[in-house]
Amino acid sequence: MIVADNGIGFDMAYGEQIFEVFKRLHGRGEFEGTGMGLAICRKIVERHGGSIAAQGAEGKGAQFRFDLPFAAARGGDA
Template sequence: MNGDVCQISVEDNGIGFNIQYLDRIFKPFERLHGREEYEGSGMGLAICRRIVERHSGAITATSTPGEGSTFIVSLPIHQSKGDS
């Protein structure tokens, strides 16, 4: 936790991705690889982003191709007035 924000990091040792595609990986149905190579619908990170943003937070990632990725979720500790 850092002041008014809680950060949660999830790290994997998967295939990673080129950071130039950072904005693209959070869009619905976006895939950096074909279905023949890796399973998935391209919705997982888009759903994560939507959930985090509905809680007034943010999600981002860092990655190195061939080494894995770290996904960072930042959420406010206190709920804003008007949020439910």
């Protein structure tokens, strides 16, 4: 699945670093946030056996792609 936005984007040189806890590419005075959102997303996706990656360009938004393994229906209670 791909989720895209038209926000501030980011330099691809930071494509992996943006998933680190408390990593911010801008100062607190410029943009809101704690630097935890993408770290939490990565942890959730990886705990479900998946992967997540980002692509972006400064001033042109970003795309976040995540893949999760398919689990067959087990029958019974869902």
